Amino acid sequence: MTHNPADSTLERAIALLDRLVAFDTESSRSNLPLIDFVEDYLLGLGARFARIPNAEGDKAALFVTFGPNADGGVVLSGHTDVVPVTGQKWTSPPFVLRRDGERLYGRGTCDMKGFDAICLAMAPEFLAAPLKKPIHIMLSYDEETTCAGCLDTIKRFGQDLPRPALAVIGEPTLMQVADAHKSVTTYRTIVTGHEAHSSKPWLGVSAVHVACQLVAALERIGRDLEADRDEQARFDPAFSTVHVGIIQGGTARNIMARQCEFFWEFRGLPHASHRAALDRFEAFCAQIAAERLNGFPNAKIETIVETQAPGLRSEPDSAATTLALALAQANHTIAVPYATEAGQFQSGGLPAVICGPGSIDQAHQPDEYIDIAQLAEGVAFLRRLAGQLST
Template sequence: MPADGERLGALDILERLVSFDTESSRSNVALIDWVCAYLDGWGVPYARVPNAAGDKQAVFATIGPMVDGGVVLSGHTDVVPVTGQSWTTDPFKLRIADGRAYGRGAVDMKGFDALCLALVPTALQADLTRPIHILLSYDEETTCLGVADTIARFGADLPRPGAVIVGEPTDLEVADAHKSVVTYLTTVHGHEAHSAKPMLGANAVMAAADLVSELNRIADMMIARGDPSGRFDPPNTTVHVGTIDGGTARNILPKLCAFHWEFRGLPGLDLAEIPALFAEKAEAVARERLNRYGPYGRIETIEEVAVPGLAPEPGSEAERLALRATGRNRTISVPYGTEAGRFQAAGISTVVCGPGSIDQAHQPDEYITLDALERGGAFLRQVLAECTR
């Protein structure tokens, strides 16, 4: 544990954060314990926000006046798995070499978390007119729901912020837009029979094929609709089937067929549109194919993850703050999902802006450059300066 008032540099903190194996399937509580001990050492007030099971926690810390209108620096503590990846060294032991800091989560996004925590002693000495909040969450890599319980407390027992900067790696470009990500598992339940007598059952695989064809049709429709903003690559909402599994043998009508699918929607897409089109087709397939010879089958679809998109809000408080702090004069879009849309959905101005490149995320030998960390620290100090005016 850190000593009381121990001033640690960003690399020292990053070394400690990387040492905790916080893959999304694991608990992050040991890491949060360390962070809270660090905050205690500086006398910074904070709230722990556990999940329902109690095996994961977010922490929300406040520096400055305990009032509404502050700035949240938001980062996640979970990381993607290392299983099956070829790492040169232990992924949970920070390695410094060739101007880079290597380790799982170094860029996505424990580097940003470390910079925020390293800022604490400087922030405590600043004459803040509005608070700086540090929010470290969990489950960003799976559901982006790790911030939800904290957001629900804004304006109740926690101050309601005026702006949020989500520190995902953007090379310190200011991102004001990304697509939504919604994923599903569809399971077709048929009825087994000899393939020579299809009228005695229901073929789950052939019904699933009809549904996948419908997703192809919807995908083509979204391509044709395009991206009126011209800001996204690819320039349209995408629809994708990632896995499909079903059947026992070539001469048995398959009892089950399941497939995972998703869509990544442009900001402004009605998130109910694609599932409604799919549900309409599923009803027809169940009626016309699965149950053609009797009440043999059914189709069920479960929504697994729904990450809201981030829509541009030109001139918003978060945008203006981040542009001033980075010295940029334009915003960008990013191709990946983040927690930013959850803050925006709660009515809080939000952008994505952090050090390092997403190109290094999720890779074996993941790294953030020391230069990116230095520039990220300068960015946060400028954000801090904006909160003293």
């Protein structure tokens, strides 16, 4: 799809993306400078919005409403945080938007400040449209780490904030409509052993050795989970997965390790219980503790749930799917393997889909980019939305 270079809204989106990329909103940092900028922009337009701070006060979500101040309508949701650039080899500064032909480079251009920019660029058109149902824009935080930065806002829907009828989450899908994604739950397992000289291993218990047994058990659990497959083969891979990403522990080669910890994750098919791996793992931990840790009072195995983001279940006839397919001018949906905030909206009672500009293949990469044509498609999608809600 080619874009119209005379489209002032598209040009405004590019200019806004330039400003949004300039804010280093890595998840470990505050997003408040970006939120301040967006609020100033919206104040200049006369738009209505509410800031929803986190408990610590160092981050905030923003909820913007156009049209009637009433329940119903559509919320367009995007996150403001980005993944780190540390250790990546960029050919230009990551927090400076660089245009090269028909591509825009910079951290977050694709994931997902590009979507944020087109939503904000459409604000003047939303304000001018005779909307009969509201359009909301929601900007969240901490999506890249916990997917929980949207929850405080969702909890206020129907209370002091209007309750939208459905949600469109603008993660990069090349403007295809995704109606399903896997869940993700992340864990930290800590093994505490008993130190002793390695020449007399019966005097202690190595946390490293026990941890290795547990990691091997997780691999077996992962293989067993492959039997529960997505019959429609919409996901790649078509089964739930278990992965151990980090393991660390021990003091020296000749000391039986007192402590070892490892970090792992479970990515589940939408219908799978988030405890599908954990229940089996904890049963194995209890068995190993009885066999290996008995007789050492301080030795133990602990597993902590760090983050949990629900999957998005396909709802083919939902209002969100029907509307998004019409707006995207498409006749089928896709499933994506990565987790998004869409599952949180669905868990909160709102039908939800994912549809946004850019490709997930560019997300989190050095020299992350988005094609301007994708931004143009996103603008066209949002224009159709304004037209649909004005009739």
